[in-house]
Amino acid sequence: MREACDLVVIGAGPGGLAAACRAAEAGLDVLVLDAQPEPGGQVWRGEARKGTNRLARRWLSRFAASGARFRPGARVVAAPEPGLLLVEEGPSSLAVRYGRLVLATGARERFLPFPGWTLPGVLGVSGLQVLVKDGLPIRDRRVVLAGTGPLLLAAAATIHAHGGEVLLVAEQAPAARHWGFALQLWRYPDKLIQGAVLSAGLAGVRTATESWVLEARGERRLESVRMSVGGREEELACDYLGAAWGLVPNLELARLFGCEVSRGAVVVDDRMETRVPRIHAVGELLGIGGVDQALVTGEMAGLAASEQPVPDALVSAWRRVRVFAEALARHDAPRPELRRLATPQTLLCRCEDVPLSALEGCRDLREARLYARLGMGSCQGRTCGAAAEALFGWAAEDVRPPCLPARIGSLRLPPETPPTPKRAS
Amino acid sequence: MSAFDCIIVGGGIVGAALADVLCAEGLSVALVEARSIGAGTTACGMGHLVAMDDNAPELALTAWSVALWRELRDDLPMAVEYDACGTLWLATDEEELAAIAAKVASYRGAGVRAEVLDAAALREAEPALTPDLVGALRVPDDAVVYPPRAALHFARRAQQRGARLMPGCPVAELRPDGVVLENGEVLAAGHVVLAAGVASPRLCPDLPISPRKGHLLITQRGAPVVRHQLVELGYLKSAHGSDGASVAFNAQPRVTGQLLLGSSRQPGVGSAQVEPAILERMLKRAADFLPGLDALRALRVWTGLRPATPDGLPLLGRHPGKPWLWLACGHEGLGITTATGSAQLVADQLLGRASAIDARPYAPSRFEVLHA
Numbered sequence: 001m002r003e004a005c006d007l008v009v010i011g012a013g014p015g016g017l018a019a020a021c022r023a024a025e026a027g028l029d030v031l032v033l034d035a036q037p038e039p040g041g042q043v044w045r046g047e048a049r050k051g052t053n054r055l056a057r058r059w060l061s062r063f064a065a066s067g068a069r070f071r072p073g074a075r076v077v078a079a080p081e082p083g084l085l086l087v088e089e090g091p092s093s094l095a096v097r098y099g100r101l102v103l104a105t106g107a108r109e110r111f112l113p114f115p116g117w118t119l120p121g122v123l124g125v126s127g128l129q130v131l132v133k134d135g136l137p138i139r140d141r142r143v144v145l146a147g148t149g150p151l152l153l154a155a156a157a158t159i160h161a162h163g164g165e166v167l168l169v170a171e172q173a174p175a176a177r178h179w180g181f182a183l184q185l186w187r188y189p190d191k192l193i194q195g196a197v198l199s200a201g202l203a204g205v206r207t208a209t210e211s212w213v214l215e216a217r218g219e220r221r222l223e224s225v226r227m228s229v230g231g232r233e234e235e236l237a238c239d240y241l242g243a244a245w246g247l248v249p250n251l252e253l254a255r256l257f258g259c260e261v262s263r264g265a266v267v268v269d270d271r272m273e274t275r276v277p278r279i280h281a282v283g284e285l286l287g288i289g290g291v292d293q294a295l296v297t298g299e300m301a302g303l304a305a306s307e308q309p310v311p312d313a314l315v316s317a318w319r320r321v322r323v324f325a326e327a328l329a330r331h332d333a334p335r336p337e338l339r340r341l342a343t344p345q346t347l348l349c350r351c352e353d354v355p356l357s358a359l360e361g362c363r364d365l366r367e368a369r370l371y372a373r374l375g376m377g378s379c380q381g382r383t384c385g386a387a388a389e390a391l392f393g394w395a396a397e398d399v400r401p402p403c404l405p406a407r408i409g410s411l412r413l414p415p416e417t418p419p420t421p422k423r424a425s
Numbered sequence: 426m427s428a429f430d431c432i433i434v435g436g437g438i439v440g441a442a443l444a445d446v447l448c449a450e451g452l453s454v455a456l457v458e459a460r461s462i463g464a465g466t467t468a469c470g471m472g473h474l475v476a477m478d479d480n481a482p483e484l485a486l487t488a489w490s491v492a493l494w495r496e497l498r499d500d501l502p503m504a505v506e507y508d509a510c511g512t513l514w515l516a517t518d519e520e521e522l523a524a525i526a527a528k529v530a531s532y533r534g535a536g537v538r539a540e541v542l543d544a545a546a547l548r549e550a551e552p553a554l555t556p557d558l559v560g561a562l563r564v565p566d567d568a569v570v571y572p573p574r575a576a577l578h579f580a581r582r583a584q585q586r587g588a589r590l591m592p593g594c595p596v597a598e599l600r601p602d603g604v605v606l607e608n609g610e611v612l613a614a615g616h617v618v619l620a621a622g623v624a625s626p627r628l629c630p631d632l633p634i635s636p637r638k639g640h641l642l643i644t645q646r647g648a649p650v651v652r653h654q655l656v657e658l659g660y661l662k663s664a665h666g667s668d669g670a671s672v673a674f675n676a677q678p679r680v681t682g683q684l685l686l687g688s689s690r691q692p693g694v695g696s697a698q699v700e701p702a703i704l705e706r707m708l709k710r711a712a713d714f715l716p717g718l719d720a721l722r723a724l725r726v727w728t729g730l731r732p733a734t735p736d737g738l739p740l741l742g743r744h745p746g747k748p749w750l751w752l753a754c755g756h757e758g759l760g761i762t763t764a765t766g767s768a769q770l771v772a773d774q775l776l777g778r779a780s781a782i783d784a785r786p787y788a789p790s791r792f793e794v795l796h797a
Contacts, residue, residue: 363592364461366461367461367464370468371574378645378724380724380725401701407721407723408708408712408718408722409719412705
């Protein structure tokens with residue numbers, strides 16, 4: 001199958017939707033690809049049906065009216081030449097010819113290994129939240145959450161609202177940094193409202209700063225967690241543990257395209273254009289900044305891609321969200337203790353069953369891959385790569401196609417050149 | 426200044442195997458590697474241990490080397506993934522099938538077991554292959570290994586016998602009495618061996634070695650694997666055709682349950698980037714042999730640069746114009762296979778003793794350009 005468009009947007013979270021809306025409203029033929037069945041991304045997951053979040057509802061209806069086309073279940077697996085994407089959609093493969101491209105691939109949770117982290121019942125913080133939203137029975141289940149930042153509170157609020165018994169919300173940041181960060185939220189009116197709503201929803205739930213998980217215990221599944229709470233150890237019997245420390249951008253596609261990445265974020269100019277011409281990047285790819293950053297940068301990229309001026313209001317909003325993102329990065333930075341939780345037997349790479357002890361003597365990620373198979377499995381190092389970077393400071397390696405495991409047939413080039421875009425941008 | 430009997434420059438599989446052999450002889454050895462042991466071309470290859478009969482010297486060296494690997498097999502750690510899967514050379518037409526008889530004779534002449542499979546026997550042996558094939562040559566003693574761990578095994582065994590492993594130490598200059606590292610450190614040695622593969626000409630510019638790029642693809646685990654290493658008989662044409670890019674079907678079952686697919690050859694191409702057009706040609710060729718190929722899930726694609734010489738044979742022995750310098754490089758796609766034999770041949774010459782096979786066809790002095 002073949003497709004052609006003026007602008008292809010990869011990722012249908014807030015950033016991708018905002019870019020698609022702006023460009024499609026200006027008359028561009030826009031195609032939005034997302035691996036999920038509905039638009040909204042992780043943060044607005046399920047909102048396309050439920051419509052409970054006002055901001056999400058507004059953007060999703062705007063997107064539906066924009067004229068942009070949406071292809072669900074579409075995973076980009078290779079970019080064999082500028083202007084061409086190879087995409088896998090369930091059992092079929094698709095070649096997409098495009099004029100410009102917006103990367104809006106979002107972020108994933110940062111996992112750091114601790115003893116027992118691979119037990120059934122142990123999930124990510126947002127991962128557990130998503131399962132609960134998707135219908136995981138949580139009523140009267142005992143839940144411990146360990147992580148950092150606003151996502152931790154958001155997950156706690158969701159689980160609490162669905163009847164889960166949240167025993168402890170453990171924030172890793174030191175008290176001073178955490179409350180300092182929380183107090184800064186007044187400078188960002190939307191954030192203040194979000195924060196207040198979260199706090200209200202969590203009345204009666206025990207929260208603690210300078211707290212983290214030491215070990216998950218259980219025979220066949222999670223039975224209890226050993227926690228460090230404000231300097232003291234406690235063991236809590238529970239059914240679920242949500243444990244992850246903030247987010248890391250999904251940089252694989254940006255790296256595949258050869259976009260410059262600096263200090264964990266894609267480098268862009270004020271049109272959100274990367275160092276690779278005609279490829280823009282938005283949202284979490286620019287450094288974790290949440291929905292506000294995604295919308296602002298998405299709009300800027302959509303305007304730039306359709307050759308419209310960027311209003312000053314957006315530019316100043318961009319500066320404001322950057323300040324917030326930088327404060328968030330300082331707050332969420334994993335504390336040193338979290339890098340020392342794993343024992344020699346703790347698995348670092350769960351795809352290839354690589355324990356920490358197997359990395360003895362390895363000097364960099366390449367040696368860990370070649371000698372110990374770290375990151376050589378199905379997730380292609382998405383989980384253990386970020387952990388290895390946090391634990392050992394090992395830099396990520398170049399990304400080659402396929403950037404996700406894909407049918408060999410999806411890597412085959414289209415037999416002839418697909419039609420050119422209807423309108424060049 | 427530190428003094429060694431021998432400094433080996435290049436910690437790929439050839440350098441590591443040589444360090445292992447020389448240490449076993451009681452020499453003091455330093456293995457100096459710019460990056461990591463077994464992480465260059467060694468890590469990019471398929472890891473086949475295959476007897477190749479394109480010409481007599483190639484057959485002599487590969488057959489002997491495969492036999493040396495077989496002697497080592499019981500001592501190899503699990504992580505080296507030694508798998509005696511054998512090779513099937515696949516015939517696509519009657520002409521190729523007719524050529525097999527001569528190949529059987531030449532293999533047997535070199536002490537290599539070989540047998541002919543007709544079309545029915547081939548279908549039974551490898552049901553995943555296209556039924557259009559007319560037969561195959563089976564070489565049961567060929568095997569595969571996981572090259573970076575094999576190199577690491579040799580290097581660590583050398584280390585246990587006293588070798589000094591020096592990864593992360595790029596060499597700036599080779600001298601008659603040792604080497605100078607890029608960090609300025611000088612290491613003194615009685616002998617210097619250059620085993621830097623495709624990087625060798627950087628330290629010794631007159632060497633007739635040029636990169637020949639290859640692409641490989643590996644599937645996820647659980648692929649419906651084939652049982653033998655599979656190679657089309659046309660591979661030799663592809664492997665030794667001199668100009669232009671070529672592809673040939675080459676597939677390997679891995680002990681991990683993955684399928685490893687090759688191969689391509691691009692002379693003189695030095696960039697490591699994956700080239701979609703070449704990959705496409707390689708996959709198309711592979712799909713001709715394995716009809717179900719497109720449904721398998723690819724996990725990774727990568728490239729490697731083979732150190733090719735004009736006549737396809739490695740440089741093993743003294744540099745004729747610089748008698749103080751020993752060469753163990755230029756193995757193109759046979760570095761893993763012939764690491765054992767190459768190490769033995771160079772060690773024998775260095776120690777002034779006879780070898781099990783005639784070393785002359787691999788002598789660097791066969792190249793006029795090195796006599797200056």
